[in-house]
Amino acid sequence: MRILVKKVLRPPTIGLSPMEYQALSKQISPKPTVVKNSIRAFFVGGLICMIGQIIINLFRLGGLTFPEASAATSAVLIFLGALLTGLGVYDHIARFAGAGSIVPITGFANSIVAPALEFKREGYVLGVGARLFQIAGPVLVYGIVTSIIVGLIFFLLH
Amino acid sequence: MNSRKVGNQTVIYVNQPVILSSYSIVGPMEGKGPLGKTFDLVWTDSLNGEKSWELAESKMLQNAMQGALNKSGIPEAEIDYILTGDLLNQIMASNFAARALALPFIGLYGACSTMALGIAVGSMFLDGGFAQNILVGVSSHHDSAERQFRLPTEHGSQRAMSAQWTVTGAGSLVLAREGSGPRITAATIGRVLDYGGKDVNNMGAAMAPAVADTMVNHFQDLNRKPKDYDLIISGDLGTYGLALAHKVLRQSGVDIGREYTDCGTMIYNPDQDVHAGASGCACSAVVLAGDIIQRLKSGELKRVLLVGSGSLHSPTSALQGQSIPGIGHAVVIEA
Amino acid sequence: MFEMIIPAFIVGGLICVIGQLFMDLTKVSVTPAHVLVTFVTGGAILGALGWYQPLVKIAGAGATVPLSGFGYNLAKGAMEAVGKRGLIGAFSGGVEATAVGIAAAVLFGYGVAILFNPKG
Incomplete structure (x- = not known):
């Protein structure tokens, strides 16, 4: 049984039913500025990827293969994302850029550092250590489980 | 008795x-x-x-x-x-x-x-x-x-x-009990109402029905009208919650006008990028303790209705997909 | 040093726009965590179907820097390891291929959390 919300209120009360109210609320509440947000996400996200490409190119000039250069670039970008979070800058970038700074791997780094930093006052094991994976945890869980399923299907098909 | x-x-x-x-x-x-x-x-x-x-x-x-x-x-x-x-x-x-x-x-x-x-x-x-x-x-x-x-x-x-x-x-x-200053003359304790709002980023909309319900009851209980107050001010409905409450009150037959505003719309400048205004326990408290009491003491305001607004969800209830219960408590403060 | 940066910019930007639309146009309970999980899983599935590889070829970092690239690498690693080592590869391949990223994230995440304090 669902927990109760009293349906019939002792009068007087407001002259709208919950359904009428939700319709009104939807009408008045602001919509996200989708076009503006998307343009910002495009430019900031594109810029981060462009910086990534320059770093990959530099690693390749240093003699790494593309997969190696790509992995090393991830590490560099994760370092930068973590550092900008520590300096208190990344949350301001994200307020402007939205998904443009959440989707790149720097956003993954931000999602690791931010909770660890915030909960440091709760100790180094249950604060920093545990919270490090508050958002990275689900990402790794779903990512790794998917990769294993992909591997298993691939194994069965061949 | x-x-x-x-x-x-x-x-x-x-x-x-x-x-x-x-x-x-x-x-x-x-x-x-x-x-x-x-x-x-x-x-x-x-x-x-x-x-x-x-x-x-x-x-x-x-x-x-x-x-x-x-x-x-x-x-x-x-x-x-x-x-x-x-x-x-x-x-x-x-x-x-x-x-x-x-x-x-x-x-x-x-x-x-x-x-x-x-x-x-x-x-x-x-x-x-x-x-x-x-x-x-x-x-x-x-x-x-x-x-x-x-x-x-x-x-x-x-x-x-x-x-x-x-x-x-x-x-x-x-x-x-004794001394001089603005007086508390009446209060209306609110009931918890839930009109099905689930968006924790839109708490003004979740609380507006409860605030309006408390005001409707307050006016009936005391046989008063909004015009009997120099200022009616809710706690932290914010820009959109206030607009909603105005509409809800008018659709409930309450003749409410510019005397009704919200503490949440007063604390920040538009260029402070806070979106829909202020919220939090301190929102109505610091507006009351500062601005409103000063205006009562200066004689600018004679009778004020403060309707504190509360969003009674928790992080747990939100994660469990529950809608947001709201409440409004009203107090009358007179110079 | 500057080769491929234009395709990286355009494709990377477009992938981020997909993330933005996902946040703005779906229900309000979608948080950054949901976006990240969706991109990793989506990247892994697209990688398994062989649809992500062409994007990496065209756009380089534009496809590998977004978190979908992390998912793509997980799936690619698992499939390659199965090819080399059979069943055990399904378990080891994904994490092996992304080990640098995961280790860097743990190390730098921990280090920064120790050295800095939240600024609010």
């Missing part, structure tokens, strides 16, 4: 308690807002040397209560009860501030409506003869609230257009 209760939900105070003194402290961002000059103290740093946001909030509340006490001239020993609340789990800021004062303590939770709730309950104690002097206080802190209800402060995300900014601040009042 000489009943003080009238109608369905309202009490009229016979021995009208007075607000002997008020004190407000806010953080740096609130200090830069349009009401900056009305606050007693503006902290230049929202951590203020404490070890955590929570302890900073508690310190702010303790300092605000001490400030109100000092202004009232009432010795600490003559305070019969302190009534405080905040938004943190187990009202941590209140408990720790009360520990510093070590006076008989009653903790309250009405979410952001707690200041109005504290005034209503404290006035009952005073009118009923259960106390001579009562200290009421509430606090909220942007960063401690973000961390508890939303995301870690350094986590990058975009705030919704309907989201409100939790006020970093604390407000406190000394209420007394």
Whole structure:
């Protein structure tokens, strides 16, 4: 049984039913500025990827293969994302850029550092250590489980 | 029996308690807002040397209560009860501030409506003869609230257009049976209503029906109209919640006009990028303790209806997909 | 040093726009955590179907820097390891291929959390 919300209120009360109210609320509440947000996400996200490409190119000039250069670039970008979070800058970038700074791997780094930093006052094991994976945890869980399923299907098909 | 209760939900105070003194402290961002000059103290740093946001909030509340006490001239020993609340789990800021004062303590939770709730309950104690002097206080802190209800402060995300900014601040009042100051003349205790809003980034919309319901009942219980007040002000509905409440009240047959506004729309400038305005326990508390009481004392306002608004969800209830229950508590303050 | 930066910019930007639309146009309970999980899983599935590889070829970092690239690498690693080592590869391949990223995230995440304090 669902927990109760009293349906019939002792009068007087407001002259709208919950359904009428939700319709009104939807009408008045602001919509996200989708076009503006998307343009910002495009430019900031594109810029981060462009910086990534320059770093990959530099690693390749240093003699790494593309997969190696790509992995090393991830590490560099994760370092930068973590550092900008520590300096208190990344949350301001994200307020402007939205998904443009959440989707790149720097956003993954931000999602690791931010909770660890915030909960440091709760100790180094249950604060920093545990919270490090508050958002990275689900990402790794779903990512790794998917990769294993992909591997298993691939194994069965061949 | 000489009943003080009238109608369905309202009490009229016979021995009208007075607000002997008020004190407000806010953080740096609130200090830069349009009401900056009305606050007693503006902290230049929202951590203020404490070890955590929570302890900073508690310190702010303790300092605000001490400030109100000092202004009232009432010795600490003559305070019969302190009534405080905040938004943190187990009202941590209140408990720790009360520990510093070590006076008989009653903790309250009405979410952001707690200041109005504290005034209503404290006035009952005073009118009923259960106390001579009562200290009421509430606090909220942007960063401690973000961390508890939303995301870690350094986590990058975009705030919704309907989201409100939790006020970093604390407000406190000394209420007394005797003395001079604005008087508390009536209160309407609200009921918890849930009109199905689920968006925790749009709490103004979740609370507006409860606030409107309390106002409808208040006007009926006392046989009054909005025009009987110089100012009707809800706690923290914010820009869109206020617009919704106006519409809901008109559709409920209440003739409400420009005398009705919201504390949440007053604290920040539009260029402070807070989207739908202010929220938090401190929102209505610091506007009351500063601006409203000053205007009552100067004679600009004669009779004010403050309707504290509270969103009674928790992070757990939101994660479990529950809609948001709201509440509104109204108090009448007269010069 | 500047080769491929234009396709990286355009494709990377477009992938982020998909993330933005996912946040703005779906229900309000979608948080950054949901976006990240969706991109990793989506990248892994697209990688398994062989649809992500062409994007990496065209756009380089534009496809590998977004978190979908992390998912793509997980799936690619698992499939390559199955090819080399059989069944055990399904378990080891994904994490092996992304080990640098995961280790860097743990190390730098921990280090920064130790050295800095939240600014609010």
